[in-house]
Amino acid sequence: MVNNRLLLIAILVFVFSGITPAQSWSFSSVADPRSGFDDFKKALIEIKELKTNPEPKIQKSEFVLVNGDFDPAEINFRIFNEVFPPNTNSSTKFLPVLGNHDLDYLYFINGKMTNDKNVFQKFDDSTISYYTDIKNSRIIVVDQYQGTGFKSGCINEAGINWVEEKIKSASAEHIFIAFHEPAFPRFRHIGDSFDACLKERDEFWNMLLKYKDRVRAVLVGHSHYYYKMKIQDVKGDANNPKKFPIEEGGIYQIDAGGAGNSKEGEVTVVQFLIENSKVLARVVQSQKGEKDFKVLETIEIN
Numbered sequence: 001m002v003n004n005r006l007l008l009i010a011i012l013v014f015v016f017s018g019i020t021p022a023q024s025w026s027f028s029s030v031a032d033p034r035s036g037f038d039d040f041k042k043a044l045i046e047i048k049e050l051k052t053n054p055e056p057k058i059q060k061s062e063f064v065l066v067n068g069d070f071d072p073a074e075i076n077f078r079i080f081n082e083v084f085p086p087n088t089n090s091s092t093k094f095l096p097v098l099g100n101h102d103l104d105y106l107y108f109i110n111g112k113m114t115n116d117k118n119v120f121q122k123f124d125d126s127t128i129s130y131y132t133d134i135k136n137s138r139i140i141v142v143d144q145y146q147g148t149g150f151k152s153g154c155i156n157e158a159g160i161n162w163v164e165e166k167i168k169s170a171s172a173e174h175i176f177i178a179f180h181e182p183a184f185p186r187f188r189h190i191g192d193s194f195d196a197c198l199k200e201r202d203e204f205w206n207m208l209l210k211y212k213d214r215v216r217a218v219l220v221g222h223s224h225y226y227y228k229m230k231i232q233d234v235k236g237d238a239n240n241p242k243k244f245p246i247e248e249g250g251i252y253q254i255d256a257g258g259a260g261n262s263k264e265g266e267v268t269v270v271q272f273l274i275e276n277s278k279v280l281a282r283v284v285q286s287q288k289g290e291k292d293f294k295v296l297e298t299i300e301i302n
Contacts, residue, residue, distance in 0.1 A: 025135050026059040029178075029256045029270040031067035031221025033076055034101060036260025039267045040076060042286065043259040044083040046269055048090065052284045052293040058271045061092050062134055065141075067221035067256050068099025068180030073107045093119060098128040098143050099180040099221065100152060123147055123162055131166045137274065138172040142179040144194070153181035154197035160204050167211050174279055177208065178219045184238045184253055187225040187263075195239075202234040208251055216279050216301050217252040219270075226257030226268045226283060228299060252301060254281065264288050268296075278302065 028047045033040035046052065047061055064084075070076050077094070084092045096113050098105070107113070108128050114120045123129035127147030131140045140163055143149050148159030155163075167175055181193035183201050194201050208215050209232065229238065232250030237243040257268035265288030273280045279301035284293040 023136055024059065024273070024275045026061050026271060026273050027063050027065065027134070028061045028272070029065045029067060029219050029254070030259035030268070031180075031256035032069040032099070032224055032258045032262070033066065033260030034069050034071060036258075036262065037075065037079060039258075039262060039265070040260040041079050041083060043267050043269050044080060046284065046286075046293050047271070048083055048092075052295060054295065056273060056275075056280065058273050058282060061271070063093035063095050063139075065095045065139070065178055065219060066097060066259075067178060067219055068097045069101045069221060069261060070096055070099065071102045071104060073102065073104050073111070073113070077111070077113055093132075093134070095119075095132065095139060095141065095178075096128070097141055097178050097180050097221070098145060100145070105146075129159065129162065133170070133172060135274070136172055136276075137174040137176060138166065138170040139176050139178060140166050142177065144179050144181055151197055153193050154200055155179070155194065155204055156200065160200065160207060163204070164207050167208075167215065170214070173214065173277060174274060175211070175215045176217055176219060177215065180220060181222045182220040182253060182255060183218065184229060184231060185223055186227050186229075186241060186244070186255070188223045190241050193222060205231065205234045205251070209249075212249065212251055215251055217254050217281070220253060220255050221257075223255050224258040224261055224263045226255060226266070226270075226285065226296070228252060228254045252281075252299070254299075257285075267293075269293070272301075 120130040128143040129148045150156045183194040185193040230246040230250040231238040232247040237245040256270050267286045271282045281299040283296040285296045286293045
């Protein structure tokens with residue numbers, strides 16, 4: 001009886017003290033699987049089984065973000081559901097990003113990938129721009145080709161305004177922005193990604209910097225190479241293709257590399273661990289011909 005009374009007192013003190021329980025959760029990002037079906041499945045199995053998972057432990061992913069070039073979408077979506085069967089303990093949310101090679105565009109709009117209105121709060125019915133709130137985070141996905149995009153890889157004024165509105169309206173502690181073609185590309189597609197429209201690119205990034213206390217990272221693909229930068233000055237080293245600046249007061253751009261359509265067969269997964277106000281990213285990679293993944297690096301986002 002005494003022990004029960006002490007337990008009740010402890011619970012009441014906890015509840016009325018205003019202390020909120022610790023929140024710790026994870027999600028994963030990959031990019032550009034295309035027709036590399038075996039490598040894509042390999043990446044998804046690593047996300048599911050977490051065989052490469054030193055301290056601090058990454059947890060089961062609440063969702064998997066695929067940063068574009070999912071074509072052929074129907075086959076790759078079938079692979080995703082084989083690894084993460086829907087409506088089971090193994091299931092996880094799938095968040096698609098439209099890429100320049102995603103030719104079966106209508107499958108994104110009308111198919112099973114984006115028809116859950118509880119998950120996908122869309123810009124409009126014909127554009128793959130949407131946001132979703134998960135735990136203490138908001139994920140904002142931008143279509144660079146229709147509605148919010150133009151010139152095959154840029155974000156237009158409507159897109160910039162929409163993203164800012166969704167940042168301002170969010171009660172989330174953490175905000176992640178996702179699109180396919182980098183604002184600051186490296187290795188490939190330099191000059192024909194979002195950097196093909198410098199006025200809009202700079203306006204977009206400077207807008208994000210106004211909210212750098214909550215915008216944690218911009219997640220992209222397209223290059224097939226993993227790399228990271230933290231950019232504060234849109235006119236500085238971010239425009240030098242040989243440099244990878246990490247600038248105080250900047251926002252991370254993280255390219256998830258490839259999970260199928262990969263440089264020399266590298267398969268990359270970027271995993272995020274969110275523990276209340278802290279965000280950590282871990283990059284795991286499997287080299288060509290290797291079965292297992294290894295930790296490439298760990299990034300303290302904030």
